[in-house]
Amino acid sequence: MEKVPGEMEIERRERSEELSETERKAVQDTWARVYANCEDVGVAILVRFFVNFPSAKQYFSQFQHLEEPLEMEQSPQLRKHALRVMGALNTVVENLHDPDKVSSVLALVGKAHALKHKVEPVYFKILSGVILEVIAEECANDFPSETQRAWSKLRTVIYSHVTAAYKEVGWVQQLPTTNIPEATLPSSRS
Ligand code: HEM
DSSP states (O other): OOOOOOHHHHHHHHHHHHHHHHHHHHHHHHHHHHHHHHHHHHHHHHHHHHHHOOOGGGGGGTTTOOOOOHHHOHHHHHHHHHHHHHHHHHHHHHHHHHHHHHHHHHHHHHHHHHHOOOOHHHHHHHHHHHHHHHHHTTTTTGGGHHHHHHHHHHHHHHHHHHHHHEEEEEEEOOOOHHHHHHGGGGGGGO
């Protein structure tokens, strides 16, 4: 069953650490393998995200009603977002040596999702977890624990830049009952 972490978790302080050269290389090598199948992997990530966390579909007018993974896979809006997510991540990964660039790309993503799409920031944490899961599976034959740690670090970097952008634009958490279906909130579990 879907579990969406609550406000306390969103507010938990995240530390943003720069990746070492070795970590950058580990991330870039694995990403190159995954990005070779950019569209397929991007769609697989988003389908898994929406199947496991259906409340995340609320932001997408054209497929929020879809439940079947196969139907989701064929949705042009989902496929477009998959390519956009992969494209933005590719820019981040390609520019890991340039913290200012990483920060400006993620600030733009964060601001647009706060102001235009009004996405609760916790979904970035959830989606980045799914991204890591799929990358680990795609690279299963060569994904040592150092590489896994490097990706976890990048996940923290991404989330802290995105949430910093949310704070900068004065994001106020939407009332859970209006934005996140009650059934998906941890407090509704018995
Ligand atoms: C790493 C995470 C993500 C990246 C890099 C990303 C990137 C993008 C980009 C580049 C766009 C198009 C430009 C724009 O309108 O801002 C976009 C649109 C959008 N994103 Fe994301 N996104 C991410 C996560 C999410 C999440 C978690 C949600 C919601 C659960 C979301 C919902 C949307 C919506 C609703 C749109 C507009 C879609 C449309 O008009 O068809 N995004 N995203």
